[in-house]
Amino acid sequence: MSTAVSGSTDVPFASAPPRRIVHRRTFGLGLLLAPGLLILTAGLLWPCLTMLQVSLQDRFPDPTGYTLDHYRAVLTDAYYLRIIGRTFLLAGVVTLLTAVLGFPVAWYLARSSSRRKHLIFLGIIAPLLVSIIVRTLGWTIILGNEGLVNAILRGLGVIDEPLKLMQGFWSVVLGMVHILLPFMILSVAAVVGKIDRSCLEAATVLGADPLRRFLKVALPLSVQGIASGSVIVFCLTVGAFVTPVMLGRGQVSVLAVTIHEQMVVLVDWPTGAAAAMILTSGTLVVLAAYGLFLRRHARR
C-alpha cells in the first residue's frame, strides 16, 4: 500500500488495491453465490446422497445392514435390462433427431437477417410457455384412434380400421422431439450465431463446395452448441415421465416410470433407489463418453 503520503507523483491503485477491499469483495461474491449454491446442495446433492444410502440398505424403512443385492437384482433382471436399454435408446434417438431437425432452424435463426426470423423465434419459444402435459395431450388428439390423422385417413378412404399410432416407441419419440426441439435449437443458435461469416467465405474461396464447407468448417465450429443442446435433451429424455406415460399408453416402459412404480406402487424403496442410481450413473457415463468424443473430434 502506498506509503508515500507526500509524493504527488504516486498513483494510488496503480497495482493491487488494498487488501481489506479484496476481502470485502470476496465476501460480497460469496454472499451472491450462497443462495444458488445452497439450493444446488439442498436440492441435488443431499437427495442424491440419501438415494445412494437407501439403495444400499437391505430394507427401508428400518434397515438392518448394507448390501449390493438391489443393484444385482436390477442388473440381472431381463425386464429391467430391457427397460434400461429402451430408456437410453429413446434418449439417443431423440437427441439425434432434435440435432438433425434443429440444426437448420438454428442456423437460419442465428444467421439470417430476414425480418421473419423474429416470428420463427417466437414460434420456437411459444411452446415452452405451454405445459408439457397440454402439449402431450395435443399429440394424443392428433394421433389417437379418433384423432386427426386417423380421421383424415378414414375420410379419404385410405383405411377402414383406425391405425394404432398411439402406443409405440415412435409416438413417444415424436412427442419428446417436439417438446425438446426448442432446447436444441436455442443451444445451437447461440453458438452458430458467433461463427465468423468470412470463415465460411474463406472456405468457399479456397475451393470448398457447400457440402464440404459444411462438413469441414460450419459443423466443427457448431460442435459446442450441438454438444450443449445434446446434453440437455439427453438428460431430459432419460428422466422423462409424463410423455412416455401419456403417448406410450403404458406400452413403452421407461426407467423413470418403472422407478416410480417400484417406489410408490410396490413400496420397494431400495430397489427403486438402486434403479435411480443406475439411471443417474449411466447418464453420466454416456455424457462423459460423448464429451470425450466431441473434444477429440473438435481437435482434428
Next chain:
Amino acid sequence: MMISSSDAVGVDLRGVRKWYGAVPAVRDVSLAIRPGEIVSFLGPSGCGKTTTLRMIAGLEHPDAGEIRIGGGLVNDVAPWKRNIGMVFQNYALFPHMSVAENVAFGLAMRREGRAEIDAKVAAAMAQVRLTPLADRRPSQLSGGQRQRVALARAIVTRPSVLLLDEPLAALDRKLREQMQVEIRQLQREVGITTVFVTHDQEEALTLSDRVVVMEAGRVVQTGTPAEVYERPRSRFVSDFIGFTNAVAGRIEAVEGGTATVTMRSGQTIRVPAEAGLAAAQAVDLVVRPEKVELNPPAEARPGRALVSGTLRHSVYTGAVTYHHVDIGAGETLIAMASNGDGHGEAPVLGSPVTLGFRPENMLVFASAV
C-alpha cells in the same frame, strides 16, 4: 521449393454493376488488370471497392457486366471453382484448425495427395517464416503472424489471382509498414496478379503498380502511384490522396495555354490552363505542401508563382515542418519545409512571408458548386 506462378493471368471487368436492393453499390466499373500486376482499389468506405473485389472472388454476383479471369468469363463460375486466393480483413483463419491445417485446407479441397500437400505447406510456411508455428492454433498467434498464415493459405494453392481485402487495417503502424514490404516482396517472388482493397492512401501508393481510385461506385482515376498523386484528375482524388491544400479562385482569362486566376484574397497567379477551363469560371486551386517553398531565395524566384501572406503557425512533425500561411480573405496555404541540414531559421509567427511554387504544380479544378 518456392511457391511461384509463372503463368500469371489478367482480370478484366467490363461494365460491372451491383445493387443492394435499390442502392447501387457498384455502377459501371470497367478495368483491365494486367497479368502479374499489383493493383489497389482505393476509396472511402461505401465507394464499392470491397464489393468489386468480392465480385471477382465470386462471393457476390454482378447484376450486369462481365468479369473475366485469364480471358474466361467467370460470371457464372462458382467461387469454389475459380482458383482464387483471398486474404480477408480479419484474416478469417479457421479457429478449429492448426496453422498447418489452415494452410493445407485449399490443397485438401483440391484433393491433392498427402505427401504433395505436406511439401507445399512446408514451402509456403517457410516462405512467410511460419515454420516453427505449424502446430499452433490461430488464437495463439499475434496479429502479424495471423496475417502471414492468411497469406500462406492464400498463395499455397497457386491461385490465378490473389485478392486482399484491407489486409493491414487491423495491424498497428510499425507492423503495417513491415507487412507492406513483406507483401510486396512475396508478390514479386510469386509473380501473381494481385488486387487489394484499402482506404489508406499511403498503403495504396506504397504497395501498388497501379492505383484505382473509386468514389460512389465508380472508378474516378486509374494510374501509377505517381500519376494519381501528382496529377489527380479531380478535386476528390487530390483530397483523398495526399494532403489537402486548396484555395478558391476565379479565372480571369485563358490565353495561349495559360490561365490567369484571381484568388479570393485578390492576388493573381498565372498557371497552365487545363482543357475545359474558361474565363469567369470559379475554380479550386490545389497544390501539394511539399511543392510550396516558404520565402524562396531570390535566385529561385524567376519562373515561380509567388503568393504573399502572413505566417500563422508552424507545425513541427520531426522530419518536416508545416507552415500555415494566411494569404488573405481567410484562406490558408500550407508550405512544407524539410528539417534536413542547412535549412534556415523559421520566420517569426505573424511575420510577412512569401510562398513560391512552380506554376505547373498548381492544379486547377472547376468548383463543385
